[in-house]
Amino acid sequence: MYDFYYTHWMRSYVSSLYIAFYLFGVGEVCPKTMNELIVTIFVLILSSILNGLIIGNMALYMNELNRKNADF
Secondary structure, rough: OOHHHHHHHHHHHHHHHHHHOOOOOEEEOOOHHHHHHHHHHHHHHHHHHHHHHHHHHHHOOOOOOOHHHHHH
């Protein structure tokens, strides 16, 4: 990860993609090889989608609760 500026452009691109999704993911993973980096990106994309689904569903539930309280 530390050789971002000194490697092939594809590794730099994949590293940037990893860092972008790492901001939304949880946990600390430190991939070293290109294969580990690609697998980690897919895992982080999946965790970002799941986080969005969970937060979206919680917002819908809160909206439903507020609607029931307003009707009461």
